[in-house]
Amino acid sequence: MPNEKGPDHSRRKERSRQAILAATRALVAEEPYEKVTVEAIAARAGVGKQTIYRRWPSKSAVVFAAFLALSEGADGPGEGADGPAVALPDTGDLGADLRLVLRATAEEFADPAFDRLIRALTTEIANDAVLAAEYQEKLAQPLEEAKKARLRSAQAAGQLAADADLDLFLDLLYAPLFQRWLHRAGPLTADYADALVDAALRAFAP
């Protein structure tokens, strides 16, 4: 019982939906963001503007959906809602694992295409409380939860204080990287990543 009313145009719907999101990602990744107009997206997707406006209320929402779809993997309809089960490496050495992950994050931000995409997303989220809430719920929290799972494992292994505030730990770890990237306040080096990991671990040592 997938549809509740009206005929099921899901095939066409799905095709155009994917075309729109792919076009959005492509444009955001390769053009300066002010050139990413709804008209350009429609043209690139081979779609009428109305087809975009029928589904999303604003360019922000499209950009957000484009990013969301990316994170959800294949994201076909009827897919599992519990997500693609992100998980951090767990070699038993928390410091090493975190260094690996944080270095990878730093490198990701260095990719110009990804930089443009995430910068666009950040801009839209910063100026739209509704999108911000959806971002927290659909993207940030699941990811945080995966990270906290790794931290709990470290707590059990006695590598973190038993009463450590894991949310705070993650903030200490990631926020400085994010801010440095957003404000272009300095290079996102492996050294910086390592220093962050070390400091966070010191702050919450057992």
Place this chain on the structure above:
Amino acid sequence: MPNEKGPDHSRRKERSRQAILAATRALVAEEPYEKVTVEAIAARAGVGKQTIYRRWPSKSAVVFAAFLALSEGADGPGEGADGPAVALPDTGDLGADLRLVLRATAEEFADPAFDRLIRALTTEIANDAVLAAEYQEKLAQPLEEAKKARLRSAQAAGQLAADADLDLFLDLLYAPLFQRWLHRAGPLTADYADALVDAALRAFAP
């Protein structure tokens, strides 16, 4: 010898400049940012659009200048370029001083007018590398320097590790607050501020 060339139209210039910046601040503080147009600024300032474009290349630059002027105090022409000598309290108790400052910062962000202003600024900076550099030079670095002065005093008093990376310390302290505010990821409470101070101090204990 206040003006260097031509007749003395500097009074009118300065008056209109101030009117433009004040109008920009007022609009940014009270309207949703997409309604802050150059035309609205010009109308509010009682100024022709061209007078704005003659001085700044884009709306971003005006918004930035408006914020910059705010931080520079009265910012009359010919004022001291070395700034208004920001300084953090120094009671001798680093933890107490930092808690005070960080709680104040958190409260500042809670003011809707300031929220809109700094959000606009952040948006413009995030998408314009030139503005970002100017922001670093004119606003961020002086402020960081003032904060680091206080930290060096703490180092001398043996309240921080002698080899502590002060930039990193400040990142740990401020970035989580900034990120939480920008993404509306949680409330900016005094408790959160205190927890940040405690964690940072633990990470760089002597």
Place this chain on the structure above:
Amino acid sequence: MPNEKGPDHSRRKERSRQAILAATRALVAEEPYEKVTVEAIAARAGVGKQTIYRRWPSKSAVVFAAFLALSEGADGPGEGADGPAVALPDTGDLGADLRLVLRATAEEFADPAFDRLIRALTTEIANDAVLAAEYQEKLAQPLEEAKKARLRSAQAAGQLAADADLDLFLDLLYAPLFQRWLHRAGPLTADYADALVDAALRAFAP
């Protein structure tokens, strides 16, 4: 042998056809013409747009058909193609009969609903040569023929010149009324109708 292929769905066909034409007439009569869209007609008729496009190539054609059906009376399919036998009154006094008819025509134009309908029809005909031809054949010529029958009777009675050009006579009679109405050049009074009759009769007196 009413239908040539497939099962006979003529009842549904006929019902929807009538619904479309009725909806078109209703809309044209009560709305400004630019609001008469194919979508509005379909909605009002409780019909899909495709059902309209399956039968007529354009809105013009629908409007024309709606008017045509009106003139053909009940216009069920298979009806007599020779029409409903329009006939002008023939009291023996040509002047009196024409005054009666022309005054009635003038009054018809004064009805706002009829005004809108005929104005829409005129607009479509004026800009579409195919419709114009169909209009001449299906509506104008039969009516002209009925009028000419009355005129021939008058000729036989010696009330019109034996060699009078009856088409021209009718043009003199009706075209000024039509033009005055179309251009809103003046009121369509009984006096004006009478003056037209008198002038035409003088021009073709025996």
Place this chain on the structure above:
Amino acid sequence: MPNEKGPDHSRRKERSRQAILAATRALVAEEPYEKVTVEAIAARAGVGKQTIYRRWPSKSAVVFAAFLALSEGADGPGEGADGPAVALPDTGDLGADLRLVLRATAEEFADPAFDRLIRALTTEIANDAVLAAEYQEKLAQPLEEAKKARLRSAQAAGQLAADADLDLFLDLLYAPLFQRWLHRAGPLTADYADALVDAALRAFAP
């Protein structure tokens, strides 16, 4: 005291105004009317759409203005408001003069460019009472007056009944030609023009 408020941008204004009207005339004359869009006019005139909408409320009004400007000759600003003094030929032979004029009118309608232009104008006027009134005042009445001047001269010469209703005479003369053209009811031949003149003269013989 030409302008009442604000600076006088009349040079640019006038240049763009002329460009718009010329482009409109060109497009209407050479394209099917549904392709004459405001965007096409703007593009052809090398003008922004807004410049059109700033001056006229709708396409109808632009088309009308384009036609009006044509009739007013050079129509520079500040020109004589009493018009270009249209006058009919007056050889003393009313019948001959009218035949000449009516034949010329018939030929004019046969020119495809003029046909399209006047058909567009007629369509717009037929569906807009405001334009219709302006048409009567600015175009129809001055022309009628010129024609009536010639008829009064004929009355004085005893070629028309002294008490003839000259408006009615003109309606008899021109309306049949107009209607035949508008409805494409028949060819606009010289013979038809002559027949109209003869009939009208018979109707209003002295």
Place this chain on the structure above:
DNA sequence: CCATAAGCGAGACGGTACGTCACGTCTTAGA
């Protein structure tokens, strides 16, 4: 007396043009 296939309502689709808004430039009158 169903089985079936044509026709139907609904409405999404790729488009075009609409009329509006703000951009950044240009022009003018006047202080």
Place this chain on the structure above:
DNA sequence: TCTAAGACGTGACGTACCGTCTCGCTTATGG
């Protein structure tokens, strides 16, 4: 000389309909 005022060319906005298409349901026989 520089300003305020504001018109200009440009281009994106979000909306309305166009005419086409695809769905699943209705319906009236013909097997």
